[in-house]
Amino acid sequence: MGLRGVIVLVGLMGTTWSFNATTIRPEAVSTDTFARPETTEETTEQKGAVAEEEAVEDVMATGELNPSHYPAQRAAKVVQHYLNTRYGSPYKLFGLKQVQSGNAEDVADSGRKYQLDISVHEIISDTKENCSAEVFFPRGVKQLSPQVQVSSCEELLKIDANSEEEALYQQYKTNKTLRTEKRLPDSYGHIDPEMTPFWHLGIVASSFIMLNESTENTLYNVAQVANITQLTTENDQLKFDCHVLLHDMVSQEIPQWKMLFTWSPAGGVKVLHTEQLPHVHDCEKHPKTN
Amino acid sequence: MLSVVGLSFAALLLTVGALTLESNRAEYDYYKYHPMDEISSWMVQMEKDHPDMVTMVDYGRTYEKRTISLLKIGLKTEAKKKAVWMDCGIHAREWIAPAFCQYFVRQILHAYKTDDKMAAMLTNMDFYITPVLNIDGYIFSWKDSSTRLWRKNRSPGPSGDCYGVDLNRNFDANWGTVGVSSNCSSNIYCGTGPISEPEAQAVAYFVGSRKEDFLCFLTIHSYGQLLLIPYGHPNFTASNYDELMTVGQGAAEAIWRVHGKKYTVGTSPDVLYANSGSSRDWARLQEIPLTFTFELRDNGTYGFELPEDQIQPTCEEAYSGALHIIAYAHDKTFNGAAAAAAATLWAVLLAAGVSGANLM
Numbered sequence: 189m190g191l192r193g194v195i196v197l198v199g200l201m202g203t204t205w206s207f208n209a210t211t212i213r214p215e216a217v218s219t220d221t222f223a224r225p226e227t228t229e230e231t232t233e234q235k236g237a238v239a240e241e242e243a244v245e246d247v248m249a250t251g252e253l254n255p256s257h258y259p260a261q262r263a264a265k266v267v268q269h270y271l272n273t274r275y276g277s278p279y280k281l282f283g284l285k286q287v288q289s290g291n292a293e294d295v296a297d298s299g300r301k302y303q304l305d306i307s308v309h310e311i312i313s314d315t316k317e318n319c320s321a322e323v324f325f326p327r328g329v330k331q332l333s334p335q336v337q338v339s340s341c342e343e344l345l346k347i348d349a350n351s352e353e354e355a356l357y358q359q360y361k362t363n364k365t366l367r368t369e370k371r372l373p374d375s376y377g378h379i380d381p382e383m384t385p386f387w388h389l390g391i392v393a394s395s396f397i398m399l400n401e402s403t404e405n406t407l408y409n410v411a412q413v414a415n416i417t418q419l420t421t422e423n424d425q426l427k428f429d430c431h432v433l434l435h436d437m438v439s440q441e442i443p444q445w446k447m448l449f450t451w452s453p454a455g456g457v458k459v460l461h462t463e464q465l466p467h468v469h470d471c472e473k474h475p476k477t478n
Numbered sequence: 479m480l481s482v483v484g485l486s487f488a489a490l491l492l493t494v495g496a497l498t499l500e501s502n503r504a505e506y507d508y509y510k511y512h513p514m515d516e517i518s519s520w521m522v523q524m525e526k527d528h529p530d531m532v533t534m535v536d537y538g539r540t541y542e543k544r545t546i547s548l549l550k551i552g553l554k555t556e557a558k559k560k561a562v563w564m565d566c567g568i569h570a571r572e573w574i575a576p577a578f579c580q581y582f583v584r585q586i587l588h589a590y591k592t593d594d595k596m597a598a599m600l601t602n603m604d605f606y607i608t609p610v611l612n613i614d615g616y617i618f619s620w621k622d623s624s625t626r627l628w629r630k631n632r633s634p635g636p637s638g639d640c641y642g643v644d645l646n647r648n649f650d651a652n653w654g655t656v657g658v659s660s661n662c663s664s665n666i667y668c669g670t671g672p673i674s675e676p677e678a679q680a681v682a683y684f685v686g687s688r689k690e691d692f693l694c695f696l697t698i699h700s701y702g703q704l705l706l707i708p709y710g711h712p713n714f715t716a717s718n719y720d721e722l723m724t725v726g727q728g729a730a731e732a733i734w735r736v737h738g739k740k741y742t743v744g745t746s747p748d749v750l751y752a753n754s755g756s757s758r759d760w761a762r763l764q765e766i767p768l769t770f771t772f773e774l775r776d777n778g779t780y781g782f783e784l785p786e787d788q789i790q791p792t793c794e795e796a797y798s799g800a801l802h803i804i805a806y807a808h809d810k811t812f813n814g815a816a817a818a819a820a821a822t823l824w825a826v827l828l829a830a831g832v833s834g835a836n837l838m
Contacts, residue, residue, distance in 0.1 A: 254748070256742045256744065256749055257744070257748050257749055258748070258749055258750055258751060261749075283777070283778075283779060284777070286740070311779065370623075371623050371626075373780055373783045373785065374623070374783070375511075375620075375623060375626045375783060376510075376511055376783065376785070376786050377780050377783040377784050377785030377786060377788070378785060378786070409778030409779075409781055410778075410781075411627060411781050411782065411783075412626075412627070412781075412783065433627065435627075435778075435781055435782075437702070437750070437751075438751050439664075439665065439666065440629060440644075440665040440666050441664070441665050442627050442665075467663060
């Protein structure tokens, strides 16, 4: 049989399995000081030290970031909210496509700055572009909003939705008045085509709140626009009152907000007033329904 | 003459009757969201339609005393079988998850007839599929538009003025340490103790008493387009982390090939947030080697209210991903045995050949 047989044998041995060695997790690209790579045995009792909880949440990544890990993802989401506040409209809505690279550094004692290369998606025209952005999360006793700067995103922002925006604007300035009957989207994910531009508008207006409320420990999306009511046009701006439900992925909560905002093709969205509604407590007992 | 006419007429009536029955029994629409009573009826129907392969098993009760059931699916054999676990709807508002479990059941029951691989898997393994685990929560989320975004179960809090425990923080896996709240009002309230909740107990008892049989444990959620591997606690690393990452990435690749959707693979603390008490972590601690949390579509545009026209593509891609993991688990256990046998044979032959012959 000879050498060939030996090689075949070795090859066969290699394909058999159950490699149960304990594995040390590869060091994350970022210099994450807390999460040391550690071996673990499956049968160890859970070491439930509550004290660890605070330490785990405080230490954040610095240096080069893994683009698919949460620090870069959360910072990039803030950029999405920023873009929507500045450039969003009933016919223009931005989504985060991907984070290509990221970097974070502490800025003295004042906060942390992220530099990101991301690809952004304008959802309605289905256009994508790469952008660079900087997000600064200030640290302080009073919670301050993050600051965002975006560069090299010009093509995306030049997308022309003027004719649709103008048509909608004229229609609702003079002829029609909006009052939504159903939530957007409804429980089945459905939105009436006529309501879709107002769903977009609700998301854009919500982006002001999501931007203001964002920290390194939040990840906001709009869960649902509960209702939008059109008020009397003021200074050539369409004016709306709306109630939105946000979703913070990190806490899994659904904060609810009421907003007063205006919109016109020329003026974009301007938020006049926001008010967070109290956490809905489910007090009454519910009869069992079979 | 009259009796012949009578017989023909009777035959005609019977045929018409049968045809009417056929067309009245509408095909179950897998691409719509179904309320709990329809899902329960569907489960009963699945068992009726495939009595040789499907058994409905009741394995627990919810807080509101509803029966928690799964479908056990497999080809009956004499040999000892391994098992695959899949649960959906542990979080009430994640409606796409139960839709996927139902789709998965339908797919495997269709596939095995023509697909040898599936037939082999159903011969060697039983699939235990729970379409809705958090039944009380799911029913509550259907109550009206204001309850649609409910997440937890429906057990009352300690003082009775708040409801619900996050079942995916209630399992005995680093319980109560990180990514939880001890406040009953919170959506990540972990309960009064590990597996304090009857829904979590049901899973723990059923799977726990059969843990050596299980090759993989898949728990289906939305949204976020993620495949999460253990552990949720940042200080714990699974002994087979590399394997989990590799298999996870293979699954993400399979998902991407279906409709181009990107799913990120990693531990919760890396790609999402730290947490404790998840069913996935508990399953891994039971030494079930391949445990994954699926977070299905989308990335936040529609979030929990995923449009019904996305049910089909989401299910198709998730099916591909799940199958990648299940096939890997199967092949590792069953083909691996064949390879080991072959290796032993070669070793014996080699030993016989070497003694008294040159290696070169």
